Amino acid sequence: MNSASVIDGKLVARQVRRELRTRVAALKAAGTVPKLGIVLVGDFAPSEIYVRSKERAGARVGIEVQTARLGTKTSFEELSGRIRTWNSDETIHGIIVQMPLPGHLDESAALALVSPDKDVDGLTPTNLGRLMAGEPAFLPATPAGIVELLARGGFETAGRHVVIVGRSRLVGKPLANLLLLKGDRGDATVTVCHSRTPNLAEVCLGADILVVAAGRAGLVTSDMVRQGAVVVDVGTNRTEHGLVGDVDFAAVSTRASAITPVPGGVGPMTVAMLLANTVKAAEAAPRE
Ligand code: NAD
Numbered sequence: 001m002n003s004a005s006v007i008d009g010k011l012v013a014r015q016v017r018r019e020l021r022t023r024v025a026a027l028k029a030a031g032t033v034p035k036l037g038i039v040l041v042g043d044f045a046p047s048e049i050y051v052r053s054k055e056r057a058g059a060r061v062g063i064e065v066q067t068a069r070l071g072t073k074t075s076f077e078e079l080s081g082r083i084r085t086w087n088s089d090e091t092i093h094g095i096i097v098q099m100p101l102p103g104h105l106d107e108s109a110a111l112a113l114v115s116p117d118k119d120v121d122g123l124t125p126t127n128l129g130r131l132m133a134g135e136p137a138f139l140p141a142t143p144a145g146i147v148e149l150l151a152r153g154g155f156e157t158a159g160r161h162v163v164i165v166g167r168s169r170l171v172g173k174p175l176a177n178l179l180l181l182k183g184d185r186g187d188a189t190v191t192v193c194h195s196r197t198p199n200l201a202e203v204c205l206g207a208d209i210l211v212v213a214a215g216r217a218g219l220v221t222s223d224m225v226r227q228g229a230v231v232v233d234v235g236t237n238r239t240e241h242g243l244v245g246d247v248d249f250a251a252v253s254t255r256a257s258a259i260t261p262v263p264g265g266v267g268p269m270t271v272a273m274l275l276a277n278t279v280k281a282a283e284a285a286p287r288e
Pocket residue numbers: 142165166167168169170171172193194195196197200213214215216219234235236237266267268270271
């Protein structure tokens with residue numbers, strides 16, 4: 001029985017971090033310490049885990065990370081005050097507002113306050129618009145990580161049919177736009193599916209590259225995957241069996257030619273690309 005090769009996100013993320021360390025050293029030699037500011041509101045446990053992994057990863061490449069931990073009852077005015085302060089602080093090069101925010105805070109409105117020049121999550125309307133216009137600046141980290149993983153693994157997207165399951169602002173929609181860009185990391189034919197797509201299995205079967213970002217454990221089974229397809233599993237679902245993706249890994253591995261694991265696939269790449277955006281922001285920042 002065939003078994004897919006496993007696309008090792010940890011390994012590729014390590015390569016990316018190694019390259020970043022060289023760029024950070026050059027920045028520091030020129031007097032700039034790259035710094036990332038994270039705003040974390042409330043006590044949502046998974047967010048605390050993500051923020052800690054960003055802090056650790058930042059430290060590993062020499063980026064300073066400052067986290068503002070704000071209480072669950074923080075008002076929108078307090079949140080916007082923090083974002084505005086960092087927007088005008090020249091020592092902070094990148095700003096992240098960790099999602100999700102507590103229900104009383106408008107996530108879209110908060111994101112829109114982040115200066116596009118410091119928007120290392122690439123999620124402000126300005127940077128999403130630039131991507132759609134074909135003039136990308138800061139790319140959203142997860143889609144950028146997926147494209148980086150495919151490119152470094154030698155999986156061409158040009159002329160391939162990529163099916164994306166999920167249409168979120170964070171993953172599905174920006175990824176579709178990224179893969180539609182002209183150039184050797186794009187030039188794909190892209191289909192985006194979502195919760196109202198009636199014939200999901202049939203559409204997925206048409207994919208040369210299948211990217212699943214639905215947040216539904218076990219959604220993609222082997223009968224939905226074409227023999228030899230490349231499968232990228234973005235999903236992270238906490239279950240009684242631990243962290244699992246959206247793809248039935250064992251069964252799909254018998255049909256796919258390559259597949260990303262969960263954990264150890266897209267996740268480490270997301271963090272690495274976020275750091276890459278921070279270094280890029282520090283490199284672009286005006287110097288005295
Ligand atoms: P979301 O909930 O905002 O969007 C999910 C999308 O999937 C929606 O567009 C919805 O229409 C679609 N969907 C849901 N059920 C479906 C179904 N049965 N059939 C077809 N489509 C369906 O989620 P998100 O923020 O895009 O995240 C998706 C998943 O990816 C989550 O598990 C999240 O934790 C994970 N994620 C992982 C990383 C990482 O770095 N590994 C980063 C971001 C998100």
